[in-house]
Amino acid sequence: MKIFAETERFILREILPIDVEGFFELNADPEVQKYLGNKPITSTTQAIDDINFIRAQYLSNGIGRWAIIDKKTNKFIGWTGLKLITEETNHHKNYYDLGYRLIKKYWGQGIATETAIASLEYAFDKLQANEVYAIADCENDGSNKILNKIGFSFIETFNFDGIKHNWYKIERKTRD
Template sequence: MNLILETDRLILRPLDLSDAAAMFAMDNNPKVHKYLWQNPTQTIEETIKTIEYVCSQYERNNIGRFATILKETGEFIGWTGIKYIDDHIENGNTNFYDYGYRLDEKFWRKGYATEASIAWLDYGFNQMNIDIMNAYTHSQNGASNHILQKVGMKFVEDYLDKDSVLWKWWQMNNPKDN
């Protein structure tokens, strides 16, 4: 996949194996996983498998989560992007576009998630012509819930996952369809 998006401060590019060490450091942090099933990655091999899986999504769906790089330093700060959910059921849905992100703790509260979200929603609606973008967040993740609302996503409903954990379901219609 050769898509690269840029914002004022970020480069959004496909994940590759060179991101494994930085991604492992992020996903090994229990604070990063506080609202993500509380299951931090334990080995870099797990991270490599995740990157390989994301790369297979690029081939299968021509989209997926992307490495998010700070332009100023070249640092991997996390991943952001659109994923086509066709590998599981979420809130009774499958075969839908989902927007999501995960940032390393040291890059929280700097506006990067909002900046990347705006770029991805623009790309999804204007280049991919997606009709409806979905997202889901842990109900207690105030920061992520705030960001999704800030970028124009609308809260639809609360739902329980298979482990009876409460999540929030968000959606945004393509602005061109209004």
């Protein structure tokens, strides 16, 4: 098991097949899926397929979303991290995308902010990325607030799969 980063409260590690129950709880919730195409999964088989898809990204791209594991309970509570986007999105290709998704009972506790900051540190310090992008549905106030809070700059609004989304970018900060 590879651990990519740690925060005060969480371990950020590769997503594993043992995460299937938590992954199912996350992706089967219609409220979690509201701004993500509104397509909740309906079986653990779909959760396993999603986990395998992410694990294949680790092999193909050297990066993929990470499980958020609570240090106190050792429970899977969602995912965070980077994904290498290889298909064209808003006239960009081969870029790192920051994302996060939490089981609903963990919303509003600063978890997405805390783990997103750790993901950005990994992008800039370990991957030596010059920039990271993020996309949020224009209606998703929570996600838009998080991206602004952690230093992303709003670039523009664009149409993504027929829905208006905000396009964000953050650049590597100059270090002494």
